[in-house]
Amino acid sequence: MSPIDHYRSLERMYASAPLNKAFYHPTMTVGEGKATIEMALAEHHHHSAGAAHGSVYFKMLDDAAFFAANSLENETFVLTSSFTTYLLRPVVQGTLRSEGRVVNIGKTQFIAESVLYDEKGREVGRGNGVFVKGRTPLAEATGYGPPSP
Secondary structure, three states: OOHHHHHHHHHHHHHHOOHHHHOOOOEEEEEOOEEEEEEEOOHHHEOOOOOEOHHHHHHHHHHHHHHHHHOOOOOEEEEEEEEEEEEOOOOOOOEEEEEEEEEEEOOOEEEEEEEEEOOOOOEEEEEEEEEEEEEEEHHHOOOOOOOOO
16 A cells, blocks of 8 residues: 555544544544644533533544554554643634644654644644554554545
């Protein structure tokens, strides 16, 4: 599989994840060592004080860093080993964008970081994590592979 086919397969895998239905179908683009995710906030993403819950920040930051790492691994599904999240400012509405990139590649792990922006381009969150090669072949992951006819 070519690198471009691998990136598109990762995008289809992300889009087919059942969890993303609850987040109103965020979209993702993948490139070599990088991934960008966009998602429109809805009221059901809010905590009781009326702003986006930290779980939304974490999901977008982790997903962008995770797929940046998996863009460099074309055999197996990578796993998040650890992830640190920094919530910098509250967001109530609009579209969020997370951008992840790999900053270090080791023999058994990837280190990636990600930044979350609001629709005005302000940084609202930041994260970094360690990702390791898993045992599940990507070919067995839902949505990975060529597009359905």
